[in-house]
Amino acid sequence: MAETILVKELDIKQLGTFSVLYRILARDIKVALRRQSDVTAVFFFFIIAASSFPLGSGADPKLLSAMAPSVLWVTALLSCMLSLSRMYASDHADGTLEQIMMSNQPTVLIVLMKILAHWVLSGLPLVFVAPLIGIQFNLSSAELQILAVSLLMGTLALSLIGSIGAALTLGIRGTGVLIAILVLPLYIPVLVFGAGAVNAVSIGMSPNGALSLLGAVLAMAIVFAPLASAAALKIALE
């Protein structure tokens, strides 16, 4: 074989915190885009699942538009949740997680990047399709608008909170369903305020109260979820 390369011949530069974090975000998104199916999948799951509710309940348009806020919000929540198991599992299975925990950057920051990547890939797209599906359920344009706003804030909170569940269930078989159980109760405030905002508009009230409570939940999640996830990851590796 060929000659050995010595480190001293190499030109090695150090990266700053920012570049390291950027790399982590970029890699997660790249992996997902590489298999385009992953990105499109959450998206289509949302569309397909939301469309199957009318199939289960004859086609009464009044019933449909009354069901719509809860159906769309619960479906968004389930779609985000479905993709949670992907958040750390593959890094754990192939040993990358050990590398991540042994990185020279604080684990909390790295975790935050992974959460952001998850949101960009699975939460954000829903903000854009949900209104389209809303049209099928005969929602008014005011309702559609608040639906999008509440999902924008809500899905980020879902990714943050979900990350804790994903980290806690790492390395455990049948993870998908177990995460669901851990995470669904934590998701309830997000659901109540998110769907609540849309319901408020439907009955002609102001959505501002529900939205600001949703904002408060989001703020708390931003502060605590990365800490809790980092701790859970450390435990999972021991």
Place this chain on the structure above:
Amino acid sequence: MAETILVKELDIKQLGTFSVLYRILARDIKVALRRQSDVTAVFFFFIIAASSFPLGSGADPKLLSAMAPSVLWVTALLSCMLSLSRMYASDHADGTLEQIMMSNQPTVLIVLMKILAHWVLSGLPLVFVAPLIGIQFNLSSAELQILAVSLLMGTLALSLIGSIGAALTLGIRGTGVLIAILVLPLYIPVLVFGAGAVNAVSIGMSPNGALSLLGAVLAMAIVFAPLASAAALKIALE
């Protein structure tokens, strides 16, 4: 170390087809019971997801009982689907699937056993809880009865059809959501007839038509799903 044992000293007996198939069923159930979380998980997912619909849609009892058949059936469908990725994935990851394909029994029969195990662990429990949840949604006792019957037949069909999706997506990342996309359109007839039977009772009609169509779908699934799954598994291993 110790002495080598020769095969000729051993007392080796052959097993019949039936015992082999029984072992496969027994093992899958044993693995699941060993980590109890798996069995209870589908169960709790169903309960939590079904209960979150009322949270998303203020508490109007009329709306709730009108939503109930579709919500309960769609949730049952999603719970069964969530546990699909577990069906063959762990056998694939640890090499057991190669052993299964190299068994001296026809792959179709082995696949059928694995499907049965999946149904016993994830479909069957729903038949028992769904009526309990139905009470929360104000369903009448006639509706509850048909709900249970339609779920009994329907969940078996879901496990059968789902097996095809699980086998096709084997060894692919982000499987959970991909399975969902492949399988949900195939689930639609089961959903339409299953929820249709309950809806028929709600409006005072006979559910027999829907149930017998559900039976026909089930019969087709029993014939074709194991064949398709076995073919898909073979392809996944190549």
Place this chain on the structure above:
Amino acid sequence: MGFLASNHVLTADNLVGVRGERLLFEKLSFELTNGTVLYLQGANGTGKTTLLHTICGLSKPYKGSVSWDSENIDGLAEEYYRHVLYIGHLPGIKEDLTALENLQFSLALTGTQFNFSQATKVLETLGLAKGLNLPTRMLSQGQKRRVALARLWLQNLPLWVLDEPFTALDAGATNMLKQKIEAFANTGGIVVMTTHQEVMMNVPRFEQLRLDA
């Protein structure tokens, strides 16, 4: 000759192996009879695993055929698998089950009755006395491999296909396995195996095949 009721032949006829769009081996033919160990050699990525999969019927060859007792294995299907014991890169054990439970299942798949006391004895011989009732996830890398390899001591099949069986084994276990393979070939078994370690086996026929270009 030995414990096998009858004589067997494994034949490869003009095999061509392709992975992705890459040609790995071409016009590969051989015939293995009772007592032969075929030792596949070759650098990483030259197609050893691919060839073993082909011999097991897990992948179809691009061209050519594999026969068992002069019948194409495609046609034989389960009939062929009544004769083959394959242990690949992956150990094929469930981490949630104990060593004994894992063996019971593996044996059932090839239709062999599980005998609790025999299996216990074999696992003890293999140095797993302490781990018998632990879920295998609590075993070390090498101990997991030993559980997978225990099948070699418990089944009576005439063809063994082994992909790097010595991986993760310490010196003691390596030695036991080597002796086991020799004993098997001496009683008429056929073995196809790969390994990156140097091996020399004391068997009726020892054939080497290099897959390097």
Place this chain on the structure above:
Amino acid sequence: MGFLASNHVLTADNLVGVRGERLLFEKLSFELTNGTVLYLQGANGTGKTTLLHTICGLSKPYKGSVSWDSENIDGLAEEYYRHVLYIGHLPGIKEDLTALENLQFSLALTGTQFNFSQATKVLETLGLAKGLNLPTRMLSQGQKRRVALARLWLQNLPLWVLDEPFTALDAGATNMLKQKIEAFANTGGIVVMTTHQEVMMNVPRFEQLRLDA
């Protein structure tokens, strides 16, 4: 002495290792300075992997402590990881990414800038010229290991912790890796490693530690 700006010491002080309810090692103390290779030996399941995890701070020791330059690694956290390169049983590569993309990410985690042409050169040296742009899932077992090991050629960290680095490598690759480890120790690096193969290394200080009872 060598390329390292400063001298380092890795100290283990009275380590006790317990897995499940089983005592693996006890009162283990050592001190490794620049140029030392510590070669951990022991049968399967004697605690080699457990000890390496402890040295990396991935598991906490039951008792005792590990220090780097006389500071407990618990307190150092990321500061310590700026100095350690760990390659475990699992290769730590994403099967969907190519070899180059995987390396880029691994380097970023320890804060090293990725240099495309250097990485390409190293992968070519390691015999992966053909697979540079394939997702690593299409590589053979040994080729995947090579991708993981390429980090050794691309990073400049003073402590290497290697768990069975020779697994799945063919003779050529084994040899290259051995030379690389020797070169590293000779320029002042510290290495802690395990392997079931026999090794003798030509380095300033070669220490062996058996974990057998």
Place this chain on the structure above:
Amino acid sequence: MKNMEMKSGFNWLKYASPKTFYPLAGKIIPWCVVSAAVLILYGLYVGLFVAPTDFQQGEGYRIIFVHVPAAWFSMFLYLLMALYAGLGLVLNARLSYMMASAIAPTGAMFTLVALVTGSLWGKPMWGAWWVWDARLTSELILLFLYIGYFSLQAAIDDKNRADKASAVLALVGAINVPIIYFSVKWWNTLHQGASVSLMNAPAMAAVMLKGMLVMAIGFWLYSIAVILIRVRCEILERDSKAAMFRQD
């Protein structure tokens, strides 16, 4: 004996090899493109200018000339795709798989066109973009089946495996299409169909029928052209990859 028959009897198998298929397809494509363009333009002319205005629906109904043929082809192409997929599995013919995967995008495109034109038409007709009617719903699910087919193919790197796995899916989906169609119809018995009372005026119907048939044949030729072009690209791509590997 069997082999002998194969050699003498089935001449068409010659065209099942990508090598002979490639130039043949190259010759067919230009003809299809030209005649598709001519027929579609003529069909649009008939639809937009020759056909008289409908007294009930005004000009809006003219969308039918695109909508109906697109809906026909969305279903027909799915079945055709499944047929090729099945042939691929049975004969293990690479060309068959390539045909199947080349048909999918066109099929999905027609499904989308039927959905979009339908809902554009639905707004003025029913006052809503979408109603959960049997026909509409089963068309939507057909789109999902196509999407499943794409997603599976995109998710598998190994071409060989992607071909076979998605072929299995296409076949299973094909069994399911009629089931969906009838299940949704059954479920929705109360709801009235979306039929338009065009057929009471026979004179008008003849023009309509002519327009739709011309459009349909145009769509058919268009599909052939696009599918063949896609298959040719696929052949080239797989060939160049193979060549790349053979070099080193």
